[in-house]
Amino acid sequence: MRDASEPLGAPAHHVLLALGTEAKHGYAIMQDIVERSGGAIRILPGTLYSTIKKLLADRLIEEVPPPRHADSDDARRRYYRVTAAGRAAVEAETRRLALLVKLGRVFNT
Numbered sequence: 260m261r262d263a264s265e266p267l268g269a270p271a272h273h274v275l276l277a278l279g280t281e282a283k284h285g286y287a288i289m290q291d292i293v294e295r296s297g298g299a300i301r302i303l304p305g306t307l308y309s310t311i312k313k314l315l316a317d318r319l320i321e322e323v324p325p326p327r328h329a330d331s332d333d334a335r336r337r338y339y340r341v342t343a344a345g346r347a348a349v350e351a352e353t354r355r356l357a358l359l360v361k362l363g364r365v366f367n368t
Contacts, residue, residue: 267352270302270310275319275341275349282323282340285311311339319345 267275277283277291285307292302302310314320320339341349 266355267348270306271314271319272349272352272356273300273302274307274310274314275345275352278320278339278341278345279349282326282338284325284336284338288339314345315339317344318342319348 273292273295274288276295277288283291285304288311289302289304289307292300311320315322319342321342323338323340325336325338
């Protein structure tokens with residue numbers, strides 16, 4: 260189980276942010292990350308699925324049935340959504356990163 264004070268790491272943070280509004284499958288998560296970052300960040304499938312596996316084990320996300328609006332008949336496609344613990348973790352990580360940025364601004368003066 261994950262210690263709440265432990266940093267998430269960039270891939271996990273991006274995956275949780277991508278799942279913030281709705282359940283998504285892996286490819287949609289990758290697309291969301293690219294879109295949110297303006298193409299600056301891309302997570303490769305190996306990184307994505309190992310991150311999903313860890314987030315599932317830490318109960319920060321959960322697998323859910325496909326949404327009604329799902330446009331695919333691919334039975335292999337798995338959908339995930341963020342849990343309450345995942346929301347708390349991404350909020351804590353975002354605060355941690357904001358503080359880091361604030362402290363780093365000393366070099367911009």
